[in-house]
Amino acid sequence: MLNEEKWHVLQVKPRSEKKVGQRLRDLGFESCVPTQKQLRKWSDRKKMVEMVLFNNYVFVATDQKHRNEVYQVGNVFGYLSFSGKAAILSDKEVKMIKQLCRLIEPVQISYDGIKVGDEVEVIAGTLMGISGKVIALNGTSKLQLALPSLHCFAHVELKEVEVRKVVRSAEG
Structure with missing residues (x-):
């Protein structure tokens, strides 16, 4: 099927993963920005911080027809690819x-x-x-x-x- 949704990987501007993920959801895309609460230590304190697990990556489900609409949210460099082939998650x-x-x-x-x-x-x-x-x-x-x-x-x-x-x- 040409218009079957698949999970793709977007390369995004550093530290913009959560914002891009939310903007994609606002446009109607299913997106995923994996985060986890982790304890971070500084010289004067410790704090639980929500950390992005895959820096500079946002996962998005899209079909071929709506593929280019993800660029509307800004801070998106492009789709992750290896040897010219888009990375599609199983x-x-x-x-x-x-x-x-x-x-x-x-x-x-x-x-x-x-x-x-x-x-x-x-x-x-x-x-x-x-x-x-x-x-x-x-x-x-x-x-x-x-x-x-x-x-x-x-x-x-x-x-x-x-x-x-x-x-x-x-x-x-």
Whole structure:
């Protein structure tokens, strides 16, 4: 279908993610600006602050017909693309991104290459059913959740009892 809505990634001006997301919603688009409350420390104080998880990105559902209307909101550089092909998120990736916002544990997004590690599936909690790779960051075990359409990963600290190792057969 030509006019089927798909989730796209907009590159936006730094620190304008929330404003762009709201303006898109005002125009009738479904948009998502993943945020999470995180504790920030300064030399004189600590404060819970709502942090944008994907700096300079806003996720928007649009079809081919309305694709260019997103530029009306301002502060939009364009659609994220890799090798000339627009980054389109799968339903599974959109669901994962929305779930990341509900986590209490701090989420950190990295844009590094794929790392080799144990593949695990989350068997308890908000992210139940999602698979990822176990990695070590700063000496702590974290789960790396791949977002292939964005060429990035979300790193979430989970308890060992919340994940189970996925065993692949040697033939597969």
